[in-house]
Amino acid sequence: MTHPIFTQLHKGLIVSCQALEEEPLHGAEMMVKMAKAAEAAGAVGIRANGASDVRMIREQSPLPVIGLIKRNYADSPVYITATQQEVDDLISANASMIALDGTRRSRPGGTNLEELIAYIHARGLPVMADISTLEEAQYAEQVGADCVSTTLSGYTPYSLQQEAPDLALVQQAAQALSIPVIAEGRIWQPEQAVEALKAGAYAVVVGSAITRPQLIAERYVQAIRKFG
Numbered sequence: 001m002t003h004p005i006f007t008q009l010h011k012g013l014i015v016s017c018q019a020l021e022e023e024p025l026h027g028a029e030m031m032v033k034m035a036k037a038a039e040a041a042g043a044v045g046i047r048a049n050g051a052s053d054v055r056m057i058r059e060q061s062p063l064p065v066i067g068l069i070k071r072n073y074a075d076s077p078v079y080i081t082a083t084q085q086e087v088d089d090l091i092s093a094n095a096s097m098i099a100l101d102g103t104r105r106s107r108p109g110g111t112n113l114e115e116l117i118a119y120i121h122a123r124g125l126p127v128m129a130d131i132s133t134l135e136e137a138q139y140a141e142q143v144g145a146d147c148v149s150t151t152l153s154g155y156t157p158y159s160l161q162q163e164a165p166d167l168a169l170v171q172q173a174a175q176a177l178s179i180p181v182i183a184e185g186r187i188w189q190p191e192q193a194v195e196a197l198k199a200g201a202y203a204v205v206v207g208s209a210i211t212r213p214q215l216i217a218e219r220y221v222q223a224i225r226k227f228g
């Protein structure tokens, strides 16, 4: 049976509210404010990184929070919710759904995707698998992911590298899979979000274009410099 959270997310905007330690807006209080702004705008969900951000947003916002923990490991390129430890921390933080790396790359400490998904399901939460290719989307569905998101297209060395969002992947995955396909990654314009829905996306995640002011400002600065 489909998890009830999906009814809430359907055809809506999920705002990714993330600021890493080295970013100017880092801190849970700031991310709560971002989540509040997203809520006021009519967003249907939040994607957030780190147990403290997830916990505080859940305490102060009625929106479901798709939680992830980014952590770098020496023995693996996987950094989005790589192991059981990150999953445990997100569950303690009351995440509504868990986003994890859904690629087939080897994970730290020999954890595998199928076991990690089963571990999350045993604790009653749905899983969003972040993928970068159609093959990964199909594999993630096969091993039990509740939805896939195109988060990692352009961020694995073997996936399509382009400036625009990977709407072709959205379309192919939406046709091939029977679970929801979420469009995520480099969506900067409202029109691109609409195109993603037309391509078959179940919902759309937008991050940087809404919640990373240093990147938004940089686009203006670069355009102005080019002109001058």
Ligand SMILES: CC(=O)N[C@H](C=O)[C@@H](O)[C@H](O)[C@H](O)COP(=O)(O)O
Pocket (backbone or CB within 6 Å): 016, 018, 068, 151, 152, 155, 184, 185, 186, 187, 205, 206, 207, 208, 209
């Ligand atoms: C590749 C990776 O690690 N993506 C991360 C995943 O959570 C975030 O840094 C992105 O902001 C998020 O995916 C939303 O994408 P965009 O910010 O392009 O709208």
